[in-house]
Amino acid sequence: MIPLLGITTQALFAQLLVGLINGAFYALLSLGLAVIFGMLNIVNFAHGALYMMGAFFAWFLLNALHIGYWPALVLAPLGVAIFGMIVERTMLTRLQGLDHIYGLLLTFGLALIIQGLFQNYFGSSGQPYPVPELLKGGANLGFMYLPNYRAWTIVFSLAVCLLTWFAIEKTRLGAVLRAATENPQLTRAFGVNVPRLITLTYGFGVGLAALAGVLAAPIYQVRPLMGADLIVVVFAVVVIGGMGSIMGSIVTGFALGLIEGLTKVFYPQAANTVVFVVMALVLLVKPAGLFGRKA
Amino acid sequence: MMKRSLAGAACGLMLASAGSLFVSAALAQEKTIKVGVLTDMSGPYGDVGGAGSTVAAQMAIEDSGMLAKGWKIDLISADHQNKADVGSNLAREWIDQGKADVFLDLLTSSVALAVNQIVKEKNKVALISGAASSDLTGKACSPNSIHWTYDTFSQANSTGKAITKAGGDSWFFVTADYAFGKALERDTTTVVTANGGKVIGNAMAPLNNADFSSQLLQAQSSKAKVVGLANAGADTANSIKQAAEFGLTQGGQKLAALLMFITDVNALGLPAAQGLEFTESFYWDLNDKTRDFANRYSKRVKNGAMPTMVQAGVYSSLIHYLKAVESLGPTTDGAAIVSTMKAMPTDDEAMGAGYIRQDGRKIHPVYLLQVKKPSESKYPWDYASVVATIPGEEAFRPLAQSECPLVTK
Numbered sequence: 241m242i243p244l245l246g247i248t249t250q251a252l253f254a255q256l257l258v259g260l261i262n263g264a265f266y267a268l269l270s271l272g273l274a275v276i277f278g279m280l281n282i283v284n285f286a287h288g289a290l291y292m293m294g295a296f297f298a299w300f301l302l303n304a305l306h307i308g309y310w311p312a313l314v315l316a317p318l319g320v321a322i323f324g325m326i327v328e329r330t331m332l333t334r335l336q337g338l339d340h341i342y343g344l345l346l347t348f349g350l351a352l353i354i355q356g357l358f359q360n361y362f363g364s365s366g367q368p369y370p371v372p373e374l375l376k377g378g379a380n381l382g383f384m385y386l387p388n389y390r391a392w393t394i395v396f397s398l399a400v401c402l403l404t405w406f407a408i409e410k411t412r413l414g415a416v417l418r419a420a421t422e423n424p425q426l427t428r429a430f431g432v433n434v435p436r437l438i439t440l441t442y443g444f445g446v447g448l449a450a451l452a453g454v455l456a457a458p459i460y461q462v463r464p465l466m467g468a469d470l471i472v473v474v475f476a477v478v479v480i481g482g483m484g485s486i487m488g489s490i491v492t493g494f495a496l497g498l499i500e501g502l503t504k505v506f507y508p509q510a511a512n513t514v515v516f517v518v519m520a521l522v523l524l525v526k527p528a529g530l531f532g533r534k535a
Numbered sequence: 536m537m538k539r540s541l542a543g544a545a546c547g548l549m550l551a552s553a554g555s556l557f558v559s560a561a562l563a564q565e566k567t568i569k570v571g572v573l574t575d576m577s578g579p580y581g582d583v584g585g586a587g588s589t590v591a592a593q594m595a596i597e598d599s600g601m602l603a604k605g606w607k608i609d610l611i612s613a614d615h616q617n618k619a620d621v622g623s624n625l626a627r628e629w630i631d632q633g634k635a636d637v638f639l640d641l642l643t644s645s646v647a648l649a650v651n652q653i654v655k656e657k658n659k660v661a662l663i664s665g666a667a668s669s670d671l672t673g674k675a676c677s678p679n680s681i682h683w684t685y686d687t688f689s690q691a692n693s694t695g696k697a698i699t700k701a702g703g704d705s706w707f708f709v710t711a712d713y714a715f716g717k718a719l720e721r722d723t724t725t726v727v728t729a730n731g732g733k734v735i736g737n738a739m740a741p742l743n744n745a746d747f748s749s750q751l752l753q754a755q756s757s758k759a760k761v762v763g764l765a766n767a768g769a770d771t772a773n774s775i776k777q778a779a780e781f782g783l784t785q786g787g788q789k790l791a792a793l794l795m796f797i798t799d800v801n802a803l804g805l806p807a808a809q810g811l812e813f814t815e816s817f818y819w820d821l822n823d824k825t826r827d828f829a830n831r832y833s834k835r836v837k838n839g840a841m842p843t844m845v846q847a848g849v850y851s852s853l854i855h856y857l858k859a860v861e862s863l864g865p866t867t868d869g870a871a872i873v874s875t876m877k878a879m880p881t882d883d884e885a886m887g888a889g890y891i892r893q894d895g896r897k898i899h900p901v902y903l904l905q906v907k908k909p910s911e912s913k914y915p916w917d918y919a920s921v922v923a924t925i926p927g928e929e930a931f932r933p934l935a936q937s938e939c940p941l942v943t944k
Binding site: 250251254255258259261262359360361362363364365366367368370371377378384385387389390459460461463465466469470501504505508509511512 | 577578579580581582583585712738739740741743745746748749750752753755756768769772773776777780781782786798799801802803804806807837838840
């Protein structure tokens with residue numbers, strides 16, 4: 241145990257690991273945002289509300305239908321994605337070609353409505369969701385006690401993030417998708433159904449948010465404002481990473497989790513603001529974000 | 536000539552209508568009471584006060600029987616978002632526009648401390664039920680306000696004392712980083728050291744924090760016997776849930792929820808909350824009167840929740856306020872109403888008999904409760920059993936220790 245700036249290395253490792261776990265959530269959420277913005281050019285402010293819906297979907301499956309965590313990990317994102325696709329088809333598609341601000345306002349309004357409805361029904365303190373039986377307990381790592389569930393969230397979200405990156409950047413489907421964003425008319429000429437592709441992509445991004453919601457349910461209270469508290473930070477992550485950059489949002493998500501974790505140890509008062517300080521600094525030096533393509 | 540008489544007629548009309556306006560205004564003032572509920576409607580304390588506090592205030596207005604006696608009682612409510620500036624602006628607006636003579640609930644200490652100041656300046660009344668900081672009857676006490684339901688001292692003195700005496704003699708605090716959390720930590724520290732314990736350290740978390748793993752790890756590595764949670768609402772629920780996840784209690788540490796409401800127990804569920812000791816000034820299942828009040832309340836709120844002590848306190852304080860105004864006759868002189876309230880003993884369905892001290896502290900018994908095991912819970916909201924009833928004189932800070940300038944020593 242070597243003390244460093246007043247804390248031991250053991251405690252430092254523990255805080256870094258905890259930061260990484262939080263980073264996993266940031267990464268998963270900002271990834272969905274980046275996919276939606278990168279492919280559809282929509283600033284999806286409803287992302288936090290959709291994350292919350294994912295958690296409530298899992299809660300509902302468990303309490304009304306006695307369907308546990310593992311099926312919920314698939315069913316909840318699917319269910320919320322369908323909701324998202326309906327929103328895209330009925331509302332967002334009308335805003336195509338308009339300024340970003342319209343999409344932003346629409347999704348922001350939607351978020352407020354969804355959160356208001358849930359709050360009206362469930363109140364503000366929320367509902368409990370148990371940790372799945374298989375992942376109960378934890379392991380003593382020597383420097384900290386790591387709950388199995390937290391270890392799972394890190395591994396799982398990292399896998400999902402990398403798979404998504406691979407699918408979009410390295411596969412044929414991803415190539416078509418990027419082509420559809422770049423030049424919809426030309427892509428259509430090749431016989432690709434672009435509107436359907438866009439709807440499915442929005443559904444996928446929304447599904448990622450809901451997936452993060454299900455992952456979060458056993459850790460945090462399942463409550464209507466759980467997304468609202470997180471969304472601002474997640475947006476900062478996306479901006480730092482470079483709007484629309486897939487790898488950028490993954491790396492930045494984990495990195496900011498770490499930075500926040502360290503701040504909680506050394507100067508806890510700034511833990512809530514450190515992300516925005518980083519954002520301001522990055523924007524000053526690289527206005528397009530760390531991984532942004534356009535300067 | 537014609538012009539002049541027309542002008543005269545117009546003037547006369549204006550005078551006449553102004554006169555009638557004046558008369559009706561005076562009549563209205565005679566029998567009108569304006570009640571404002573200022574609370575957290577949408578944030579982490581929304582279930583502790585929120586819309587439920589408005590329902591409680593409405594019930595008090597109906598139960599007072601004053602409507603039948605020709606009084607007109609207006610009720611207005613708003614969301615202060617737990618922000619002192621938003622709360623202050625709303626308070627000023629309501630006072631300046633004649634919308635409120637009495638402020639109820641005032642959840643969140645930072646908001647209560649700010650509104651307290653304005654209410655004093657404008658000679659209105661603040662009946663604080665939601666906020667916890669004992670400074671409200673200490674150095675920030677006011678002749679225009681009464682701290683009704685509980686405070687950080689009574690919470691510390693009950694839960695903190697019980698746990699320290701039961702052998703929990705070393706403490707680590709996880710503290711909400713604002714006026715309330717700091718006051719609760721300070722008051723609990725006093726109680727712990729007075730009972731032979733010591734405080735090893737603390738970790739701050741901002742209000743409305745989702746992840747407590749960082750703070751809990753620090754608590755764990757401190758090896759303190761007791762981890763005191765100096766937070767409230769959704770923060771308490773989240774930290775208790777995550778403490779279980781990180782195996783704090785399995786490692787032999789004991790959790791002390793220094794401020795936990797019945798709605799938090801409901802949110803956590805009994806499997807996660809069982810065995811926790813907490814302190815309340817009101818529990819719905821104490822006796823026939825509280826049950827009757829709670830059931831009436833429960834039928835009127837959306838999710839069928841039972842009232843928290845904050846909501847019960849809103850009811851209780853407004854009942855007493857209305858009694859005082861009725862005995863005084865129509866007045867909006869805040870200081871006069873408060874001194875009448877202090878002179879009269881309190882008694883109502885929710886909180887029973889009590890009285891109000893010089894420093895504005897309302898005195899009543901305080902209950903040390905323990906969360907039941909899931910197997911012990913027989914009906915909805917059957918969540919706790921009473922471990923001890925602490926008389927008001929013992930629970931609250933003695934007048935002799937008060938920093939309040941209103942106290943004549």
